[in-house]
Amino acid sequence: MTTLKFDQVSKLFRSTARGGGLTPALRKVSFEMQPGEVISLIGESGSGKTTIGRVLLRLAKPTSGTVTFDGKDIASYSGRGLKDYYRHVQGVFQDPFSSYNPIYRADRVYDLVRSSYFPEVGDKEWSDKVEAALDAVALNPGDVLGKYPHQLSGGQQQRLLIARALLLDVKVLVADEIISMLDASTRVDVLNLLVKLKRQGLAILFITHDLSLGNYVSDRTIILRHGAIVEMGATGKIFGNPQHDYTKMLLTAVPELHKKWQHAPLEPVAVSANGAGGGLDAATAEILTSDAPASALAQASILAELTHAEQVVKRDLRAVFGGGRAVASGKSQVAVALEPPALHEFEPDHLVAEPE
Amino acid sequence: MSESLSEAPAAAVAATGLPGGPGAASAPPRRNDFLHYGLRNRKLLFGLGLELILVLVAIIGPYLAKNPPMYITPYPLQKPGGQYWLGTDLTGYDLYSQLTSGLRESYLVGALGAGCAALIGMALGFVAGWRGGWLDELVQMITNIIVMIPSLVLLVVIGSYLSSRSVLFEGVFIGLTTWPWVARAVRAQTFSLRSREYVDLARLSGKRPLSIILREIAPNMASYLFLVVILLFGSSMLLAASYDFLGVGPNNVASLGWTMNQANANAALNYHLWWWFIPPGAVLALMVFALLIANVGLDEVFNPKLRES
């Protein structure tokens, strides 16, 4: 039984760079998610990983393709239906502090849930529920209730938000870089919490750029690049036997405590439009020239939302956040076509894309 | 494993409250912070104090007048002093009475105009900022049209069709013609605030847009909205006085502008009848000046970077 299915989901943004044109943030992404499964979505900035999370959370609308949850197309929900959808699908974001409205107390986020979903529940019953949720995330109610967000640490803030999701009957949690802004000593606690929740049946979409985190916590891994999937499958297989050049590049570039980077000399490289280096091995050339598009792209909420692919071409909608957010040096725009490279099966549960 | 707060005091200063970049979790201003700085800001205190005095005069003043403002006394062109504190004008109106009732009218019009403009501007600004897209385009179009219409000409045209113009009419008219900048400012702020993550979280909690705008976005703009209203108030009063001075204001009450209109029409300057036009002008200037000073002070209170100390 599939909980979640992405089917050929694409999202196009109208680029605000000179020359305009459309930038695909997602290119026909397809994958499935089972109950209780942790999938890590790994990619650098501009890969589209945050966009996938936002599309799943109905905070952004795909230009084409469908997202199905428990068999139903999520685009069909609105009003009450959407509210019900959020009972089962919730998200936690990267910056814990920004997720709280700074003028209210932190636990107001629980009051929002209560007024929307549990209006008839009595005070005692509600506070029991809250305490149970806090207990599940290893927080002491006395430490966190009644406080303002700035009085809590990043780890506490994040756990409070995870507990919020647990108040509902959540089946899928979108965790978008939730620990990248936490201190090293608290990261692991939140990670272990995710593992514990997974064992209790929660499916988690773990979005990250950090390969070691993805490896630690997930069952399956999807590697994203420029909006398309380049490698997908069981985590052990991806990390143990990476096939795509991009995955290999990522793994060589990750800094590790006990292993030094393989050094290639930094020579001046002729950077051509499609990024091919002169005379150096592909991995090094990639390292030197793969300046991924500006992170402006990754912050998917900034640019214009478009409704249909046809209107995209015909209508000239002004970007909601115009000016100053132009996309970077043109390399990725030039190189990327709407049609992503095809995926073929390298081994069971290990799909690799053709080189682009 | 429970994470217990060992000994950190409840309102602990974030140890990093240092030059932090985006996302630094330093303590946001609390209401008693505003109070603390507000009570110490000289500009704010001075401005508010002055305004308060004028308001008191507006409230109590008319009761101390011996004659109603439009009552023609038998002693025209009296210098100030003696029976008529501010003297009388050519027709014989008691100028003190005119001044104090004029103050009242000014405040009334100011409040009306500011209220209307604020309501319309904020409503349109929130809607345009929240929805974006075609609705935003539409609102911007309307805004641009209103901005382009010369309000004075419009007032003259409309006014000539009306048998009588009242303070209510003037206030509403000012409200209907001065809201554009409010709408633009509110729209810009709303755009910026609506992409915050706590707004996303409210959406994920099943909240409707209206609830989100009123409970999440507007309170974060509260200080800004406050300043907007103050500025609107001041400009409405000034605008009303200008209309009155030009003769297109209400024709049945004595207002500051109207008095100055009369003074001008009767060449008071040439005849050295200074007590006719200087008091209303001075009082008007003071009213607006006090508000603007208070506004600058309030800006400093709300924006820590502007504080001197």
Add this chain to the structure above:
Amino acid sequence: MSVNVENLSVAYRSRRGDVTAVDNVSFALADGEIMGLAGESGSGKSTLGNALVYLDPRMKAAGGTVTVDGKNLPISDNNAMRHRRMTEVSLVPQYAMSALTPTRKIGKMIDDLLKSHRVKDRAEVITELKRRLALIGLKEDVLSKYSFELSGGMRQRVTIIMSTLLNPSLLVADEVTSALDVSSQRAVGEMLTEFRDRGYIKSAITITHDLSILAQIADSIAIMYAGRLAERAPTSVLVDSPLHPYTQALLASLPEVGVRHDQVTLTGIPGRPPSLVNPPSGCRFRERCPFAFAKCAETPPFEEIKPGHLVACWKVSQENADTAGAGQGLPVREKV
């Protein structure tokens, strides 16, 4: 010694009183050494690094001296420091890449920089600039672009080039790799070592919370906790055999590629760093330390346990005095 910091303390004023963000810190850098300054938020690492180059007006140096190339560095005197910035000491602040003026082209910005420092041979410096750009793989046309036309990695490298153009003796780089993609991180990290190798900078202090990056580029690492130095050692020593309980716990909480939750369960450190408004007496890690004992109520001295390896911990000092061996701590996680 290229850089010598002795008993440096930096405090800032807050409504609740003075907060000592950096408390009595001493260390020395040799010529050509890249030191990593690591710690979590609130440790004071940013304050320390920034204070060496630009002391924010809200802060004040509350004691101690800084010497660069044998000369005293007057960090409290803004006017005196102005002449030394960029030429003797230089800083790449945190979020620098987001702070580039969006309305000026990169080349123009650099030109302004050179003018403000009254550099005489601008043409020569520009030639050198172009060589360095090519060295790190940036095309010359970057100079005619605006900052928002560049990607994050490119912007970061441009800021580093700008900061090192006048060949400072000391470069302080504050979280320069944090907001970058993995490939850009590597590019920037290797750029720092390359610049040091070629003599564009003499020594550098890299401030970060990411120990694995430091393991790649730093010669030595200093760990800060709650405003004080906890441990300082050459990189390989610190990573393989850390002595301070905080360092050990920190290393034990880092997931590495290849490690899965069903193989090894990582552990964090319970509790939070103490508030610096009213810091506890004695060792500041005491509350969270599994080895704390009575003596920890006194402030442990930051002393040299082995050549080049300094630790501020009573347990380590005692064991060092008793035996000649390394302290026993949490088992360093076996490499998988």
